[in-house]
Amino acid sequence: MDIKSPFTTPASGRSIPVTPAPVGPTLIDIDHVDFFYGASQALHDINLKIEEKKVTAFIGPSGCGKSTLLRCLNRMNDLIDGTRVANGQIKIRGIDIYDRSVDVIELRKRVGMVFQKSNPFPKSIYENITYGLRLQGRSSKSDLDAVVEKSLRGAALWDEVKDRLHTSGLGLSGGQQQRLCIARAIAVEPEVILMDEPCSALDPIATVKVEELIQELRTKFTIVIVTHNMQQAARCSDKTAFFYMGKLIEFADTRAIFMNPANAQTEAYVSGRFG
């Protein structure tokens, strides 16, 4: 394929031709969603199609609604009293996840989540990973052992912890804890992994490790990542959505967003002029 480098600045200055990445099948279809916390509207008419086995980044200043939208995707917002999706639908593989017939437990098994503040349970590393499996009634030791190894390898943590699987997960460093949480999430083999600012509490080296991990995970999972860090979005996502004041301002290939934003607000944000 003959792709013209997006990094060459054309004479016109404003419109850089960016070759759009091939469009994959849509996994999550966010269709005209309005979301309320009590009386205040947090999301306004969001339209977004998240493609399968791609990394989609949500960026935007604090309070722009990106985390709220993320938490809509596995209905974690249900835990907060008075929240509701007022209009629109969120469909995963064509199924409206806010439909009455949807069991939120089944949804969350398919849509895993990694949180901003790493939250390993105060149990052993082994017990952390097997937590989700035991919930599903899986208890055979060989089965669990295999999943633990596979998940920890998948989260690039195996070599660091294989000799201390039965020590507390809280004894790990911050970056290791976050990767343990990722391992715990992938142990139940979800289709989607939601990451809510997974590196905001990590040092640069730990951040690089998690970002590398995201690159490996994209082959198996659909990843949606909320980040404050624009370089992170630029480095590790395929598509980027920019939110501002509860509205989706622009959604495009990551390169397009950073090299050639169509919207003036997007440009101002990605160039660091506000936020």
Place this chain on the structure above:
Amino acid sequence: MSPSTRHEFQSPPSAARRWESAALWLFRIATYVILICGAGVFGNIVVKGSKTVFTSTAPFINVAFFTEAPESLYVFEYQGQKREMGDREFRAFKTTHPEAKDIKAESYVYSAGGIFPCIVGTVLLVLGSMMIALTLGVSAAVYLSEYAKQGRAVTLIRLAILNLAGVPSIVFGLFGLGLFVIYLDWNVSLLAGWFTLAFMVLPVVITASEESLKAVPKGFREGSLALGATKWQTIRKNVLPYALPGILTSSILGIARVAGETAPIMFTAAYVVRDKLPWEGLTSVSDFFFQGVMALPYHIYVVSSKIPQNEYTERVQYGTAFVFLVIVALIATCSIVMRNKLRNRYKW
């Protein structure tokens, strides 16, 4: 410069300085007064009680006091000697010494023997009410803080629970008498006492449990739910175990305090005297729950207020009080040791 001359770092006499030292002394004296009162109360009970509980000869502990039931004490003069004997001993003495058959003896109720049935009764009351209070209280706390939609109704319920903690114990006693003893027809029984004591300690258990549940980081709940756990699975596996140390400590301390109350059990569970121990003479399992028991606080009350006071009753009063203090202290220590163990297991 002589040291007597004023220099700039010397404090100038001022009202603030005088108030400072006045306040300091007020606080200091208040603390000392409390210390002296506490030492007085404990010292009095320990000194007088230990005369009953300990002996000067091996095994240095008055075993009979712990293992026997209370009985009457007979004091009489025999062959110019003053003798003190418990009821059974006195009767045996009269059979072996026929000449003493018509001897004149002064009798003092409950002043001989021991307090074993009271210890048993109190332990049973504590254990039973603890189980009821923990089951009801922890469940209610889980509902209030994890399930219920926070709002005016829940706030009102919390307020009501806190108010319940301020209700005098005699009112709980009357409530137990009215509901359990009379209306439910449980009579004066262990069961009625358990429920009355449990209701009394519920506010403490609920409040402590809610606090402990709140102290568990939100991330544990979210992390568990995000893995596809149900709410109950999350609470059972990832919230309650970490809240348990706090719940148990506060609850057990609360129960130890309530176990010392006389008022709630005097109408509902306590007998002045009962010959049979709780496991004697049962014809069916249910009999166990529907029998009254003797209890330490009530025994102290009976011995101190229902019979004429004298040097012999004083021994029982202080001995019982001493044993009672030790038991309560033991329960408290156990709960603290247990908390520390559990805490070390779950740290975050």
